[in-house]
Amino acid sequence: MSTPTIHFLRRGQPVTLHNVPPDRTLLEVLREDLHCSGTKEGCGEGDCGACTVVLGERVATAGQDPQLQLRAINSCIRLAHSVNGLALWTVEDLAHDPHIAHTAGHPLHPAQEALVQCHGSQCGFCTPGFVMSLFGMYENHSRHGEALTRTQAQEALSGNLCRCTGYRPILEAAQQMDQLPTAPLDQLTVLQKLEQLPRLQSHSEGDFSYKAPTDLQELLQFRAAHPQAQLVAGCTDVGLWVTKQHRRFAQVLDVSRVAQLRRIEQQDGALHLGAAATLTDAFAALEAHYPELHRFAARFAGLPVRNSGTLGGNVANGSPIGDSMPLLIALNAQVVLASVRGERSLPLEQLYTGYRQNVMAPDELLVRIHMPLHATQPTVSAQAHWQLLRAYKVSKRQDDDISAVCLVLRVAVQDGLVTEAAIGAGGVAATPVRATLAEDALRGQPWSAATVQAAAAALQAQFKPISDMRASGTYRRQLLASLMTRFWNESQGHPATTLEQITVEVQP
Structure with a gap:
């Protein structure tokens, strides 16, 4: 089985690695193969950031010159082969990279x-x-x-x-x-050197261990021919299978290099998100239309995880506590599935059939997510026509934590009557789900405390969440009702009381 050679740029020089197993992490290669012990192993699951490194990638935008995109990522759950064709910086490199222009007398970055x-x-x-x-x-x-x-x-x-x-x-x-005295990176020179690295290998004869196609049709052909290969994108979940469950993969099919899957476009009043768009880029596109989602996006995960993880990966993973799915359900998102046989689309909530199970055939991939854009308002007090969107995440830690409950609500009201209601819920069932009973309790009803109380009861009636290490089932059910009430209070102009409102005075 052929193992591709890894080529990347470090300290301005190309690095070549041979015979690296497909499931070997970047952190393992750095510490054990390259003896770069400055990068630390802390949690082994992307939670603590001790293993953070920075990757530089050449990104081309239509009508613009290529740019160097730098992003911090967790090396402990990133597969080593994924840095092929990229530039890499570790903590040892900041004082020794010839392309970082240190000011005289200031050797430190x-x-x-x-x-x-x-x-x-x-x-x-x-x-x-x-x-x-x-x-x-x-x-x-x-x-x-x-x-x-x-x-x-x-x-x-x-x-x-x-x-x-x-x-x-x-x-x-x-x-x-x-x-401080500046130490800018010569990004143009780095871009030029990235261009000189050997190109990503494309077509492969026979078996392969790690494959990263750059064309969608090629990817679909590999998927059809090798349905047993482990799919990866940002590897923020599969990486844990490697580090925590010690699972091994003989074949890995990386979808993150396909240009068609990384596109983000807005057309005809809808947003089209490629499945391989990073969470950072996907949430930026959503925030551009829905600024009220900023804090929810920032709490989704730590920045290094969002820089690696992809929206399509989070959706296809199907975890009942994945935070993007309740949001996308509330925005009436459709997922597009593709194979060599063609494409089909369906509402996102219909993708799942059970715990981490879905309707995708062995040769199918999730390739795009489409959603209509809605005209929401930041506040709605005293307005006759309004549409309000709120995304609530409840977790033990404020940041960098998994939800106990995620509830996203979008309600439109015209002349006092609810004309549209869309509610997505996570952490309360075996899959991310649409809260259909609560939606039915709202539609066509006057927007009032009594209607909201009925919707809260419908939420509790539809879901019977389990108890686990994050929360009890009773607490989760109570949260559903409480968050529905919070949404009502915010619609009436009552400010929410959250940690974001607390300003800590910093003493000089």
């Missing part, structure tokens, strides 16, 4: 220097991950003179955990980077 000046390192184990997340922030914001707010820094670092509880000085370091 601003991400490192800011941590030193702000005393942001304690035991030091998590520090390399924080440095790399800060490096990504620096290249995407600070080097351009953009001053980061504390909230922006906190959201960007939500995927990095400090077990010594040293967040205050780390957040201060994030805000101080733009005030």
Whole structure:
């Protein structure tokens, strides 16, 4: 079985790796094969950020010159073969990359220097991950003179955990980077060197161990010929199967390089999201139309997970606690399934037949997600015609945690009557589901406290959630009613009481 060679760029020089097993993680290759011990292994599941590295990818946009896109990712759950054709930076590289222009007399990168000046390192184990997340922030914001707010820094670092509880000085370091002598990356030269790397291998004779097609038809042909191959995209879930369940895969089919699957387009009043669009890009497109989704998107997962994970992967995974599905259900999303035999589409909630089971044939792939765009309002008090969208995530931790319950509601009211109701729920059944009983209890009824109370009762009647480590079934059922009431209160202009409203005064 053929194993493709991995080619990537590091410190301005091409790196070539041979005979890397298809299920070997990037962290394993860095620490054990390349002896780069600066990148740490903490949780092995993408939760703590100690393993954070930065990847640079050439991204071409129609009508524009190619750009270098830098994003922080978790190397512990990223497969090594996925970095083929990319640029890679670890914590050891920031002082030694010839394409980073350090100011004379300042050998440290601003991400490192800011941590030193702000005393942001304690035991030091998590520090390399924080440095790399800060490096990504620096290249995407600070080097351009953009001053980061504390909230922006906190959201960007939500995927990095400090077990010594040293967040205050780390957040201060994030805000101080733009005030230090600059050390910009020569992105143009990196782009040119990426162009010189050997191209991704395309057609393969016979068997393969790792395949990353760049064309949709080619991908579908490989899927039809090798239905037993493990599909991966961002690998934020399959990576845990490797690190926690010690599962092995002889063949891996990577969908993330197919250009058609990464497209995000808005046409004819609808949003079309390719299944391989990262969660970061997909939520950015959704936020552009629904700004009220910003905090929900930021809480979906830590930034490194959103930078790797894909929307289609989250949907196809079918986890009952996947947060994107309740949102997409409330937005009346359709999924498009494709194979060499053609395409078909269906409402997203009809994709699932049971716990992590779906209607896809062995040769089918989820390729796109379509949804109509709705004209929602941020507030609706005293308006005769309005449509309100709210996404609620309840979890033990505020950030970087899995939901106990996710409930997304979209209600349209005209002249006091509910004309449309769409509700998606997660964490309350074996699959993500549409709350049909509550929708029926709302449609055609006056928008009133009594109607909302009936809808809350319908929510509790439809679902009988289980008890597990995240919450009891009784608590989940009570949450459904409470969140319905919260939605009513917000529709009446009552401000929500949330952690986002709490401002912590920082002493100078």
